Amino acid sequence: MTQDEKKQAVARAALEFVEAGTIVGVGTGSTANYFIDALAEIKHKVDGTIASSEESARRLQAHGIRVMDLNSVSEMAVYVDGADESTKHLCLIKGGGGALTREKIVAAVADKFVCVVDDTKLVDRLGVFPLPVEVIPMARSYVARRIVRMGGQPELRQGFTTDNGNVILDVHNLDILEPAKIESELNQITGVVCNGLFARRPADVLLVGRDSGVETLQIH
Numbered sequence: 001m002t003q004d005e006k007k008q009a010v011a012r013a014a015l016e017f018v019e020a021g022t023i024v025g026v027g028t029g030s031t032a033n034y035f036i037d038a039l040a041e042i043k044h045k046v047d048g049t050i051a052s053s054e055e056s057a058r059r060l061q062a063h064g065i066r067v068m069d070l071n072s073v074s075e076m077a078v079y080v081d082g083a084d085e086s087t088k089h090l091c092l093i094k095g096g097g098g099a100l101t102r103e104k105i106v107a108a109v110a111d112k113f114v115c116v117v118d119d120t121k122l123v124d125r126l127g128v129f130p131l132p133v134e135v136i137p138m139a140r141s142y143v144a145r146r147i148v149r150m151g152g153q154p155e156l157r158q159g160f161t162t163d164n165g166n167v168i169l170d171v172h173n174l175d176i177l178e179p180a181k182i183e184s185e186l187n188q189i190t191g192v193v194c195n196g197l198f199a200r201r202p203a204d205v206l207l208v209g210r211d212s213g214v215e216t217l218q219i220h
């Protein structure tokens with residue numbers, strides 16, 4: 001199977017977690033796009049969706065799927081999204097597509113976070129993929145200096161502005177032995193909006209696309 005076929009397979013498998021009459025959180029990226037396309041086939045079953053980016057909102061709407069404002073809902077049964085890296089404990093690095101802040105907000109609201117990845121995303125230790133950090137533009141240099149003090153090498157994502165009007169620092173070579181600790185430490189830096197570590201709120205279910213089929217990992 002190609003990487004794209006594996007992404008398609010996990011996206012389709014995630015439909016099993018979509019319950020009739022509920023609101024579905026929808027992530028961002030190529031795997032999430034496959035999920036949106038699959039969701040279109042059962043769109044009359046769901047009450048609506050919450051999109052984690054403008055891009056996903058446009059794709060959902062193009063399929064005629066209702067996109068709602070998160071502030072108008074109090075419950076979300078499931079959130080389906082991809083990741084850039086995942087451990088077997090379901091701690092993630094996300095934000096390769098730059099949507100990490102909205103993704104983290106939608107994941108926080110969801111009862112269940114189903115993460116969909118191909119097997120190239122599974123790692124023993126997070127951090128080969130540079131960690132995205134969303135930063136208020138005027139704080140960019142200050143935050144970068146603080147990250148250097150933590151041992152990371154921040155690189156400004158060129159020509160990119162998030163849906164929230166901010167910039168992204170992609171941080172290389174950060175020691176992420178304790179993901180939840182680093183997640184909190186980065187969030188303490190004034191000017192940081194959010195970082196791409198999902199350790200304090202990891203995924204609940206990880207669907208991994210392999211040559212042999214879709215493997216399900218669950219921590220509780």
Ligand code: 5RP
Pocket residue numbers: 027028029030031032081082083084093094095096097098099100103
């Ligand atoms: C976007 C994300 C994506 O989930 C992540 O980058 C994976 O993308 P893809 O499914 O295209 O491999 O976090 O901000």
